Amino acid sequence: MICDNVSSHKTQRVVDFLTAHRNVRLHFTPTYSSWLNQVENWFSRIQRDVIARGVFTSVKDLDRKLMRYIREHNQNPKPIKWKYDDPSRRIRQVPSQ
Structure with missing residues (x-):
């Protein structure tokens, strides 16, 4: 796990x-x-765009709507663009001594 x-x-x-x-x-x-956050981001999108807004008549209906969302996303995939909202939290190189 x-x-x-x-x-x-x-x-x-x-x-x-x-x-x-x-x-x-x-x-x-x-x-x-942080690469794992991309997976969390993907599941967050599914939750927000499909599950939270959906009305499902059965598990099969949920499955069908999830797969449609995934197929539509895969037709025009775009990489996640990371950005820092707080530049003070960026990782900095340790100065050599």
């Missing part, structure tokens, strides 16, 4: 899950692994 370094939610549930599934290992991503 891959976990980002955000504070743990539902800690007891995680402990219960790990106790029940002893073959599962936790792998924590480094705090600087």
Whole structure:
């Protein structure tokens, strides 16, 4: 199970899950692994554009609408353009001594 370094939610549930599934290992991503945020961004878009605005008559209907959204997105894909809203938080090179 891959976990980002955000504070743990539902800690007891995680402990219960790990106790029940002893073959599962936790792998924590480094705090600087921003590439994972692209995945979070994609799921956020799906949540915002499809799920939160949708009315679904069945699981199959939800599946159909999700796949339509993905196909439409893939017809004209665009890379995510990262930008810093707060330049003071940028990673700076450590000065050599």
